[in-house]
Amino acid sequence: MLGCWGGTHCIVATDYLEVNREELRRWVRGDPGTFDWSPFIQHVCKIEGRGEPWQDKQLRLRSRLRRILPIDVHRPEPLGAPLQPQADALLSAFCLEAVSPDGAAFTRALSNVSSLLRPGGHAVLLGALGESFYLAGSVRLPVLPLDEADVRRALHGAGFELRRLRCYVMPPELRTGVDDVQGVFFVHARKPGGE
Ligand SMILES: C[S@@+](CC[C@H](N)C(=O)[O-])C[C@H]1O[C@@H](n2cnc3c(N)ncnc32)[C@H](O)[C@@H]1O
Known part of the structure; x- marks a missing residue:
């Protein structure tokens, strides 16, 4: 990824496989049963040491993950078109x-x-x-x-x-x-x- x-x-x-992209979309939507990333987000908050509540970081991450695209890294144009902006x-x-x-x-x-x-x-x-x-x-x-x-x-x-x-x-x-x-x-x- x-x-x-x-x-x-x-x-x-990005990911090559549609099943992986769909899993990400489900996590962004907050669907039940998706992988629980919260222990990782909590750990990042801890090592950043800014006192940010992990729930805020999770919300921000979800809101900023706006595009989930297919990719093939073996193509000179991995997304099929230039990423704009780079x-x-x-x-x-x-x-x-x-x-x-x-x-x-x-x-x-x-x-x-x-x-x-x-x-x-x-x-x-x-x-x-x-x-x-x-x-x-x-x-x-x-x-x-x-x-x-x-x-x-x-x-x-x-x-x-x-x-x-x-x-x-x-x-x-x-x-x-x-x-x-x-x-x-x-x-x-x-x-x-x-x-
Ligand atoms: C070993 S997994 C790593 C997944 C994840 N990044 C991780 O750290 O657990 C390899 C990933 O490469 C993706 N992949 C397979 N072929 C690819 C290709 N041609 N271009 C880009 N990604 C590809 C797979 O769908 C899979 O998500």
């Missing part, structure tokens, strides 16, 4: 390595999604290191196993300016058996240009 923050502080969320920031979590068959496709996907960002815009990327599969129910889905050097090379190849890269080894207590992930990377990168 990808999220983009536009100049009007609106959030654009986003100030883009967040992608555990997506590109899960949908790319090899390093070249991963780099191209990064370059494709950078077209959604304005020059000078920020990309925050989270992903798996050393993962070759994950289980979705009983289905085993392949993942491109990356190491830190692969991530650096791909960012450079896609034209991003790397600001910060942190890699963590997955502690044994978080190895739950649903995948063979070895670690996690966190990236802050910038699209060149702009102010």
Whole structure:
């Protein structure tokens, strides 16, 4: 999934699968039975330390998540048309390595999604290191196993300016058996240009 923050502080969320987009729409509407994000929102309020009630943040998030669009990161135009205005920031979590068959496709996907960002815009990327599969129910889905050097090379190849890269080894207590992930990377990168 990808999220983009536009100049009007609106959030654009995207996913390849209609079922995932529908789940997001149901959460925005507040339908019963959707995934409960409140523990995560409460945690964010706690670490931000501004005393903001989590219910206010949840309401604001729902009201700003205005567009939920289909995406294919393998297309040069991932949304099928340019995003207007281009986003100030883009967040992608555990997506590109899960949908790319090899390093070249991963780099191209990064370059494709950078077209959604304005020059000078920020990309925050989270992903798996050393993962070759994950289980979705009983289905085993392949993942491109990356190491830190692969991530650096791909960012450079896609034209991003790397600001910060942190890699963590997955502690044994978080190895739950649903995948063979070895670690996690966190990236802050910038699209060149702009102010
Ligand atoms: C491993 S899941 C990660 C989901 C979520 N971001 C998370 O952190 O749990 C990979 C996601 O990539 C999406 N996806 C699959 N093919 C894609 C494509 N070609 N372009 C963009 N997203 C794709 C899937 O629908 C799924 O939501």
